[in-house]
Structure formats: C-alpha cells, structure tokens
Amino acid sequence: MRALTLNGDQDIRFEAVPDPTIERSTDAVVKIALCAVCGSDLHPYNGKESGYDQGMVPGHEFVGEVVAVGSDVDSLLVGDRVHAPFSTSCGTCRACRSGLTARCVHGQLLGWRQNGEGLNGGQAEYIRVPLADGTLVAIADGLSDITALLLGDVFSTGYHGALMAESGPERTIAVVGCGPVGLMAVIGAIEQGAERVVAFDLVEDRLRLAASFGAEVSEPLSQEALCDLFKGGADGVVEAVGSERSTRMAFDLLRPGGVLSSVGVHTRPEFGFTPVEAYDKNLTLRMGRCSARTLMERLIPVATSGRYDLEAIVTHRMTLADGADAYEMVANRQDGCAKVVLEV
Ligand SMILES: [Zn+2]
Ligand SMILES: [Zn+2]
Incomplete structure (x- = not known):
C-alpha cells in the first residue's frame, strides 16, 4: 500500500510500505477513505517530540471500511x-469500564x-487496529x-x-487557542450551557469561526487588549495550545x-x-x-x-499524495487553514 511516512524533521514522504495484516485475533484492518492532519502530528514533525522510528506512518484521525477482522x-x-x-x-479493564479509555492498560496511540x-x-491506504x-x-x-x-x-x-x-449555566468560559480543538471547545461550552464563552486567538480567521459557533470575540481589539478587559473574569478556561505562554494567559484570565x-x-x-501563584488563586487544574472512545458515542446526538x-x-x-504539502500548510497556518483532511 501507499502511506505517508515521517523520516525526520519536516520530512513527510508519500511512499510504498508493507500492507498491514491481522496479527492478533482481536485486530481489524480498515481501508481508509478519509484521514486528517492533527495539531499533535506537528510535534514530531517539528522535532518537538523525538524517539519515534523513522519511516513510521503517522496520523490518528481517519474513517474507513473494515476489510478484515x-x-x-x-x-x-x-x-x-x-x-x-x-x-x-x-473496553474491559478498570480504566475502560470507568470511561477513562484514554488510559486503558492495554491502550496504544x-x-x-x-x-x-x-x-x-x-495517514495511509490501510491501517491495522488492535483491540478492534x-x-x-x-x-x-x-x-x-x-x-x-x-x-x-x-x-x-x-x-x-x-x-x-x-x-455550565451562570459560568463564563474562556477558550485560549482557537485551532480545531479550541473551536470545538467553544461548541462544547455552549452545548453544556455556559452563559458566556469568550474566545482568544491571534489569527482573525479562527476568531471568525469561533464567533460563528457562538463565542464572543472582539475583533477590533488586539488579543492583549481583550485579555486586559477580561482579566480575572473567567470561571473556567480551556487552554488548547500547550505552551507556557498560553497557560500563563489562561491563569491570568481566571478568577x-x-x-x-x-x-x-x-x-x-x-x-x-x-505553585505559589496557583495556591494564591485557589486554582483547580485539570x-x-x-x-475519545467514550465521548465519541455520547456526542453522536450533538453531532x-x-x-x-x-x-x-x-x-x-x-x-493523501499531497501529504507533505498538507503538513506544511498546517504547520505554517497557510491560507487561513484550520483543519486539513486528506482523501485516500
Ligand atoms: Zn488528532
Ligand atoms: Zn482497557
């Protein structure tokens, strides 16, 4: 089959790799129809996560058809x-039974x-999925x-x-970072009944999308001005970036x-x-x-x-053949891109 492979910093190739097969009796093989590049795929791509095997097929967002079980x-x-x-x-260990499928004792990324x-x-034509x-x-x-x-x-x-x-009701929620996950957090907060949802990002296109989902954004203001205006007013903040700067901003926004x-x-x-600042704010950090396995079924009615x-x-x-360009586009936020999907 053909797939994208990661071979070092910013080195994505579209090339032939061995076909996946059933290796264990609990496996399935899926023929992929559509896949996507995720923000977290960028960490190894940009060298911020290391240790992976060169030539591995990246990607964890896909849909397709079961071709073998x-x-x-x-x-x-x-x-x-x-x-x-x-x-x-x-689906059967203690973590899975409690809904914490992300920490399944047998789970793998x-x-x-x-x-x-x-x-x-x-990010391939086929994938082997264990514990199907x-x-x-x-x-x-x-x-x-x-x-x-x-x-x-x-x-x-x-x-x-x-x-x-x-x-929830009577709660003001700020969302820091309006990439795809932050935008979905805006929808989540509204769906969960938040009274106000305020979105922060440096990219205007993303703020426009956040506004279209119902968040308050103040376009004429710079992010700093918006942050000053709002400082200390949030009951909860969703930090959807993962940097020191964004956790600082989230912290400052909280009451x-x-x-x-x-x-x-x-x-x-x-x-x-x-830690002292967190103590002095009586902060709750989660x-x-x-x-996702637990939530994705629960969210079907919302979707x-x-x-x-x-x-x-x-x-x-x-x-899929354009994979290298797609990574570059997501990494550099070219052309107002938020989510890039690849047809296989
Ligand atoms: Zn993802
Ligand atoms: Zn489990």
Missing part, C-alpha cells in the same frame, strides 16, 4: 464503516512507533464521514476540555477559585505560573488526554442535531 472480533463485520479514537482501548514497537497510523471491538465504532446513520472523523479526536477533545472547565482545563499537548517542562456546522472547521481538502 480477527477471529475474536465480535462487534464488527467486513464492510462496516467505522471511525476511531486516537488510541486503542480494550495510533501513529506512534518507537524501538520497533507501537502502531502505524491512519473496544476501539472502533461503526459510523451511525446520519453522520457524514467528516463529522465522524472529527468525533474521533477534535470534537471529543474540545468537548472534554469544556467539561473539565466545568462549563480566584477558577478551573484551568488544559487539553493542549505540552512539550515543555514548565507551566506559565508557579488536564489530560481525552477519552447530528444540526445545531453546529462542525464541518466549517475543515478549510482544506487534499489527497
């Missing part, structure tokens, strides 16, 4: 159209291989391929961020007793605030990988309700 797969049949969260989960172990990802019963979800009626793909990561992760920020919900993937060892145009975040459609 192992003998112990019960819930899926060849021909089923499926979507997937970004990590595998068994899709699209990460290190020292010859791990899983190739979904606990990982893959048949695409519900009325769900488009793109919406199904967004449910597997960005929509679930944004919604998870809004949940961790305790979005005493506020909740900082951090869903950005951090690649630096420090937060933008100190962070961590979204249990199919027609209340939100989730697909509006997909600004570019390209093909």
Whole structure:
C-alpha cells in the first residue's frame, strides 16, 4: 500500500510500505477513505517530540471500511464503516469500564512507533487496529464521514476540555487557542450551557469561526487588549495550545477559585505560573488526554442535531499524495487553514 511516512524533521514522504495484516485475533484492518492532519502530528514533525522510528506512518484521525477482522472480533463485520479514537482501548479493564479509555492498560496511540514497537497510523491506504471491538465504532446513520472523523479526536477533545472547565449555566468560559480543538471547545461550552464563552486567538480567521459557533470575540481589539478587559473574569478556561505562554494567559484570565482545563499537548517542562501563584488563586487544574472512545458515542446526538456546522472547521481538502504539502500548510497556518483532511 501507499502511506505517508515521517523520516525526520519536516520530512513527510508519500511512499510504498508493507500492507498491514491481522496479527492478533482481536485486530481489524480498515481501508481508509478519509484521514486528517492533527495539531499533535506537528510535534514530531517539528522535532518537538523525538524517539519515534523513522519511516513510521503517522496520523490518528481517519474513517474507513473494515476489510478484515480477527477471529475474536465480535462487534464488527467486513464492510462496516467505522471511525476511531486516537488510541486503542480494550473496553474491559478498570480504566475502560470507568470511561477513562484514554488510559486503558492495554491502550496504544495510533501513529506512534518507537524501538520497533507501537502502531502505524491512519495517514495511509490501510491501517491495522488492535483491540478492534473496544476501539472502533461503526459510523451511525446520519453522520457524514467528516463529522465522524472529527468525533474521533477534535470534537471529543474540545468537548472534554469544556467539561473539565466545568462549563455550565451562570459560568463564563474562556477558550485560549482557537485551532480545531479550541473551536470545538467553544461548541462544547455552549452545548453544556455556559452563559458566556469568550474566545482568544491571534489569527482573525479562527476568531471568525469561533464567533460563528457562538463565542464572543472582539475583533477590533488586539488579543492583549481583550485579555486586559477580561482579566480575572473567567470561571473556567480551556487552554488548547500547550505552551507556557498560553497557560500563563489562561491563569491570568481566571478568577480566584477558577478551573484551568488544559487539553493542549505540552512539550515543555514548565507551566506559565508557579505553585505559589496557583495556591494564591485557589486554582483547580485539570488536564489530560481525552477519552475519545467514550465521548465519541455520547456526542453522536450533538453531532447530528444540526445545531453546529462542525464541518466549517475543515478549510482544506487534499489527497493523501499531497501529504507533505498538507503538513506544511498546517504547520505554517497557510491560507487561513484550520483543519486539513486528506482523501485516500
Ligand atoms: Zn488528532
Ligand atoms: Zn482497557
């Protein structure tokens, strides 16, 4: 088959790799129809995460059709159209039973291989998915391929961020960083009944999208001015970037007793605030990988309700063969891009 491979900093190639096959009785192989480049794919691409095996197939956002199942797969049949969260989960361990599928004791990230172990990802024509019963979800009626793909990561992760920020009635929620996940956090906070949702980003196109989903943004003001105006007013902040600067900004936006919900993937060892400052603000900090397998099923009614145009975040459609250009576009935020999907 052909796939994208990562071979070092900014080195994405579209090339022939071995076909995935059923290796264990609980595996499925999926023929991919649509995949996407995620913000977190940029960390190894830009050299901020290292240790991966050169030549691995990256990517964890995809939809497709089951073409083979192992003998112990019960819930899926060849021909089923499926979507997937970004990590595998068994569905039966204690973490999975409690809904924390992101921390399944048998779970692995899709699209990460290190020292010859791990899983190739979904920026490919085919993918092997272990623990298929606990990982893959048949695409519900009325769900488009793109919406199904967004449910597997960005929509679930944004919604998870809004949940961790305790979005709800009479609460003011700020969203720091309006990339795809931040935009989905805006929708999550509104869906969860937040009274005010205020969005922050440096890119005007992204603020416009946030406004279209119902966030307050103040376009004539610079981000600094908006931040000053709003300082200390948020009950909860969803931090969807993962930098020291963005955690500092999130911290400054919070009122005493506020909740900082951090869903950005951090690649630096420090937060933008100190333990003393956190103590002096009676801060609640929540962070961590979204249990997308649990949320993606729960969110199907929201995704199919027609209340939100989730697909509006997909600004570019390209093909798998254009993968190197797609990465460059996402990395450099060219041409107002938010989410880039690749047809396979
Ligand atoms: Zn992703
Ligand atoms: Zn499990």
